[in-house]
Amino acid sequence: MSRTVRMIMLAVGLLGAAGVLGAGVVGLPAFGGDRHPYRDLAVSAGLQRATANVVSSINFDQRALDTFGEETILVASVAAVAALLRPSRTERRRRVGSGLPVLESTRLLTVIFFPVTVLVGIDVVAHGAITPGGGFQGGVVLATGLHLLYVGGRYRLLERLRPIRIFEITEGVGLVIFIAIGLAGLAIAGQLFRNVLSYGQLAQLTSSGTVVLLSCAVGMAVVSSVVVLLAGFLEQALALVEVSEPDQSDEEAAR
Amino acid sequence: MIIVIMVLSTVVLIGAAVVVFTRTPARQAVTLSVYGLLLTVLFVALQAPDVALSQLAVGTAVVPLMVMLAVRKVVAYRRTGRDDR
Numbered sequence: 001m002s003r004t005v006r007m008i009m010l011a012v013g014l015l016g017a018a019g020v021l022g023a024g025v026v027g028l029p030a031f032g033g034d035r036h037p038y039r040d041l042a043v044s045a046g047l048q049r050a051t052a053n054v055v056s057s058i059n060f061d062q063r064a065l066d067t068f069g070e071e072t073i074l075v076a077s078v079a080a081v082a083a084l085l086r087p088s089r090t091e092r093r094r095r096v097g098s099g100l101p102v103l104e105s106t107r108l109l110t111v112i113f114f115p116v117t118v119l120v121g122i123d124v125v126a127h128g129a130i131t132p133g134g135g136f137q138g139g140v141v142l143a144t145g146l147h148l149l150y151v152g153g154r155y156r157l158l159e160r161l162r163p164i165r166i167f168e169i170t171e172g173v174g175l176v177i178f179i180a181i182g183l184a185g186l187a188i189a190g191q192l193f194r195n196v197l198s199y200g201q202l203a204q205l206t207s208s209g210t211v212v213l214l215s216c217a218v219g220m221a222v223v224s225s226v227v228v229l230l231a232g233f234l235e236q237a238l239a240l241v242e243v244s245e246p247d248q249s250d251e252e253a254a255r
Numbered sequence: 256m257i258i259v260i261m262v263l264s265t266v267v268l269i270g271a272a273v274v275v276f277t278r279t280p281a282r283q284a285v286t287l288s289v290y291g292l293l294l295t296v297l298f299v300a301l302q303a304p305d306v307a308l309s310q311l312a313v314g315t316a317v318v319p320l321m322v323m324l325a326v327r328k329v330v331a332y333r334r335t336g337r338d339d340r
Contacts, residue, residue: 040277053305055305079256096333124308132304132305132308133305133308134305135306136309137305137308137309137312140309140312140313140317141308141312144312144315144316144317147316147320204314210279224316229317229321230317230320230321230324232326233320233321233328236324236325236328237324237325237327237328241331241335242331242335
């Protein structure tokens with residue numbers, strides 16, 4: 001395909017997207033107004049299913065298939081990044097020392113905020129159906145909390161706390177649990193991602209049926225994804241060093 | 256409330272301009288992090304705590320960290336390349 005044809009196709013695509021987007025924006029209710037048809041429908045549906053956090057109700061119950069798509073995209077792109085960041089033939093792994101000295105105040109703040117952040121992350125995942133947050137937010141907070149150890153100069157401890165082999169597996173397992181709950185809905189009620197568990201009482205930890213389970217599954221996949229992603233970057237930046245010639249023993253092994 | 260949102264939107268726009276016009280990637284990671292924090296405050300003002308939480312964790316912590324680590328790797332790579340020659 002020549003350059004001109006590609007440019008024409010790009011222009012057609014952009015025009016189409018701009019047209020659809022423009023029509024959509026014009027049809028939106030005014031900013032700060034009182035008329036919100038989608039909100040009215042979503043909130044009443046969320047309350048009907050005893051889900052106090054309506055955003056979670058939309059993400060994990062009313063539009064769970066969309067969330068499944070998003071999660072798949074996340075896991076697939078992390079797998080691609082991990083493949084890109086794998087050690088090349090001219091790179092050798094070295095032991096990461098303590099490196100540059102870390103400020104005492106940084107060390108202290110890390111010690112205080114590491115347990116607090118991990119706890120907040122678990123809380124946000126577990127209470128996804130009741131309070132703001134959910135699997136994605138809590139998962140990222142949890143992974144960020146773990147990496148506070150790196151900020152505090154404890155890279156070796158971080159490496160021991162998050163064995164990559166295990167996190168690579170839990171990443172996939174989170175995704176599998178998510179689709180398994182969706183298929184359970186299909187098997188029991190004849191509808192993919194149908195909320196088949198009892199709804200329970202509004203604002204209780206066990207309320208909202210499958211929402212809390214799907215939130216935990218997403219949390220598992222997201223925390224593993226972010227850990228694997230950052231591990232790739234950390235390995236490249238800290239542990240892998242460039243050597244001019246591929247190692248002799250490696251060459252022999254290749255033969 | 257509308258005044259708070261307007262002020263915050265203006266601050267966010269200024270922050271975005273600062274990020275775009277920061278030329279060094281390592282410095283850009285820092286301004287990006289601050290910009291993420293401003294955006295988080297705007298989302299809280301717009302009553303979207305879910306989005307604010309995602310923005311805080313991803314935009315303020317994870318993405319700047321990835322940029323910093325990438326910059327560090329590039330710098331180390333250039334240094335070894337020069338030593339070899």
